[in-house]
Amino acid sequence: MKNIVIGRYIPGNGFLYKLDPRTKILAMLILMIATFVINNITYMVVAIGLIIVILLFSRISIKRVYLGLRPLMFLLIFTFTFQIIFNQQGELLQAWPIYYSFLTLGLGAALVLTWGFTKKFVRFKLLYFLLLLVGLGAVFTNLDTYYVFAQGHLRIYSEGLSMSLFIMMRLIIVVTLSTMLTITTKPTDLNLGLEYVLAPLKIIRVNAEEIAMIISISLRYIPTLLDEANKIMMAQASRGVDFQEGKFKEKIMQIVSLLVPMFIISFKRSDELANAMEARSFVPGRARTRLHVLTWKRMDIFVLTISLSLLTLSIVLRVMA
Amino acid sequence: MAIKFERVSYQYQGHDEKAYLALSDINVNIEKTGEFITLIGETGSGKTTLVQHMNALLQPSEGRVHIFGLKIDRNTKKEGKVKLNPIRKKVGLVFQFPEYQLFEETVEKDIMFGPKNFGISQKKALELAKRMIKVVGLDESYLSRSPFNLSGGEKKRVSIAGILAMEPDILILDEPTSGLDPIGRNALLKVFYDIHKTLNKTVIIITHDMNTVYEYAKRVLVMREGVLVFDGSPLALFSRKNIENWNLDIPDIVKLKTALSEKFNINIEDSPRSREALFKSIKAVIKP
Ligand SMILES: Nc1ncnc2c1ncn2[C@@H]1O[C@H](COP(=O)(O)OP(=O)(O)OP(=O)(O)O)[C@@H](O)[C@H]1O
Ligand SMILES: [Mg+2]
Numbered sequence: 001m002k003n004i005v006i007g008r009y010i011p012g013n014g015f016l017y018k019l020d021p022r023t024k025i026l027a028m029l030i031l032m033i034a035t036f037v038i039n040n041i042t043y044m045v046v047a048i049g050l051i052i053v054i055l056l057f058s059r060i061s062i063k064r065v066y067l068g069l070r071p072l073m074f075l076l077i078f079t080f081t082f083q084i085i086f087n088q089q090g091e092l093l094q095a096w097p098i099y100y101s102f103l104t105l106g107l108g109a110a111l112v113l114t115w116g117f118t119k120k121f122v123r124f125k126l127l128y129f130l131l132l133l134v135g136l137g138a139v140f141t142n143l144d145t146y147y148v149f150a151q152g153h154l155r156i157y158s159e160g161l162s163m164s165l166f167i168m169m170r171l172i173i174v175v176t177l178s179t180m181l182t183i184t185t186k187p188t189d190l191n192l193g194l195e196y197v198l199a200p201l202k203i204i205r206v207n208a209e210e211i212a213m214i215i216s217i218s219l220r221y222i223p224t225l226l227d228e229a230n231k232i233m234m235a236q237a238s239r240g241v242d243f244q245e246g247k248f249k250e251k252i253m254q255i256v257s258l259l260v261p262m263f264i265i266s267f268k269r270s271d272e273l274a275n276a277m278e279a280r281s282f283v284p285g286r287a288r289t290r291l292h293v294l295t296w297k298r299m300d301i302f303v304l305t306i307s308l309s310l311l312t313l314s315i316v317l318r319v320m321a
Numbered sequence: 322m323a324i325k326f327e328r329v330s331y332q333y334q335g336h337d338e339k340a341y342l343a344l345s346d347i348n349v350n351i352e353k354t355g356e357f358i359t360l361i362g363e364t365g366s367g368k369t370t371l372v373q374h375m376n377a378l379l380q381p382s383e384g385r386v387h388i389f390g391l392k393i394d395r396n397t398k399k400e401g402k403v404k405l406n407p408i409r410k411k412v413g414l415v416f417q418f419p420e421y422q423l424f425e426e427t428v429e430k431d432i433m434f435g436p437k438n439f440g441i442s443q444k445k446a447l448e449l450a451k452r453m454i455k456v457v458g459l460d461e462s463y464l465s466r467s468p469f470n471l472s473g474g475e476k477k478r479v480s481i482a483g484i485l486a487m488e489p490d491i492l493i494l495d496e497p498t499s500g501l502d503p504i505g506r507n508a509l510l511k512v513f514y515d516i517h518k519t520l521n522k523t524v525i526i527i528t529h530d531m532n533t534v535y536e537y538a539k540r541v542l543v544m545r546e547g548v549l550v551f552d553g554s555p556l557a558l559f560s561r562k563n564i565e566n567w568n569l570d571i572p573d574i575v576k577l578k579t580a581l582s583e584k585f586n587i588n589i590e591d592s593p594r595s596r597e598a599l600f601k602s603i604k605a606v607i608k609p
Contacts, residue, residue: 120401228421234378235421238414239483240438242406257434260424264469268420 008223009186014058016184021193023300024185027307028177035173037314044169051176060183068179073126076168083164090159096141100150107139182219191216192294207285232261323353323491324375328384331370343370345547356523359534362544363568368527369417372493376412377405410439413489417496419480428479429464435487453482458508474501493525510537535572536595543567556592574599
């Protein structure tokens with residue numbers, strides 16, 4: 001649980017910490033748009049390289065960001081596999097026959113079971129999961145003996161391959177960028193920055209300040225709620241809930257015993273927070289004076305210019321292609 | 322020996338990469354039966370962290386904890402050889418904040434939750450719920466109420482009943498009497514003391530109330546900044562000089578005894594632990 005980094009501010013003093021929050025939010029948005037504009041694998045790899053350079057440069061540990069990405073890894077692998085198998089556009093790159101026989105089904109099931117039972121002893125879980133996928137692929141595409149009762153095809157198309165690569169890389173970039181923003185920006189600064197960035201929404205009668213407040217409070221409370229979940233799990237463990245084990249029915253009970261206190265505590269917290277804010281004369285929508293007034297520095301203009309040029313570059317490259 | 326700490330240190334992994342040393346180099350032994358221990362120390366000194374090691378909710382970063390013959394160390398969870406759940410049946414821990422464990426629709430179900438997890442039958446669990454709700458000083462009408470509509474003190478009592486119903490060998494209570502009225506507090510302390518007396522069970526109580534320590538404890542552990550600085554009898558503790566350095570207060574009875582001796586020259590030779598015993602001693606001195 002401790003490893004979930006999304007939404008957590010980690011004090012530090014790299015150059016990203018010194019930027020104006022507005023700059024960071026805008027630059028993040030611009031770069032995100034740029035990654036959706038790019039439609040060439042080479043440029044995408046360059047983009048990822050650039051992000052790694054920024055990470056190194058701003059002294060955020062890559063391990064930290066990787067830990068933040070890890071919970072998403074299974075999602076990534078899932079979308080990747082899904083895209084590659086079901087997207088049948090473009091030209092056919094490679095085709096394998098798939099044999100369904102007692103042998104392949106039996107071996108496949110055996111592989112999945114062994115994986116399920118042994119995965120808790122393996123340190124590199126992700127690699128182990130990939131190994132399982134490779135193993136399954138090998139079994140189904142190679143063993144054509146012993147009563148094959150059906151035959152299918154695994155076809156990989158160029159479009160499918162590139163789409164799945166793109167989706168994966170884009171997700172990685174988007175998550176990394178937002179993790180970088182929240183790691184280096186205090187919740188209060190983030191709030192302030194969002195207020196400014198969302199200010200144009202006033203034109204369509206949306207109250208930017210309120211939205212900013214809601215977003216930043218939510219971000220602020222993710223780690224707190226994770227800590228709470230941890231405490232609840234301990235309190236229930238001391239009453240004999242074994243979160244590691246249990247049959248399906250017990251699992252449901254375990255989840256209920258975690259979620260109910262979680263909801264109660266969150267509602268109570270938000271109630272208390274609302275009271276505390278009101279007690280300090282916070283009225284939603286009323287203009288407030290600021291403790292910290294944001295000022296643009298040369299560095300901010302520099303960063304924004306760079307991000308905008310990168311966006312322009314990616315648009316130009318796409319149009320030219 | 323039921324619980325044995327061997328050079329135990331524990332680090333919390335903080336949000337900013339820094340680790341926070343909450344326990345350092347703790348050595349302590351706790352007997353299976355017959356102990357009545359209070360654990361004291363200023364806020365943040367590591368009391369809760371310490372007791373969470375006693376039923377293997379936390380595993381030490383350094384050193385070992387032996388609990389009923391099972392060795393718990395930093396690798397225990399990874400190796401998965403030691404089943405932790407049976408330990409929690411033997412060492413019952415009541416949490417500091419009841420909000421973290423109440424979740425069932427009714428108080429009755431909530432008290433039965435623990436026993437049922439440990440394989441006790443529905444019927445027996447129901448009996449336990451009915452018995453324990455009275456033990457903690459509430460009546461049976463509470464059983465059908467929702468645990469969320471109770472007052473803070475009532476919640477606290479229900480959460481204590483939930484652990485008592487597991488009938489653990491060793492009972493640990495993290496600030497069980499905070500937020501209770503004085504009468505209720507004394508009544509509940511009597512309950513714990515009775516459990517200790519009649520069943521000869523080991524009971525460990527975390528508290529900030531020095532009067533509790535002085536009146537009930539056979540043994541006191543004092544924590545300060547993650548270090549166990551004192552392990553001995555309450556009499557020995559409060560006759561030390563400079564215990565204010567540990568942010569501890571002097572019990573009322575000791576204060577009164579000192580004041581009597583200084584202001585009125587009434588010197589009591591023995592060390593009365595309760596109010597009644599003190600009155601008796603005073604009477605003995607002024608009416609020879
Ligand atoms: N989940 C956690 N993550 C990081 N640090 C923690 C965590 N829980 C406790 N700590 C730190 O460890 C130290 C010891 O905490 P602990 O809860 O054991 O104190 P305590 O003696 O029980 O205090 P109290 O009397 O307030 O209950 C504290 O300084 C606290 O800030
Ligand atoms: Mg505590």
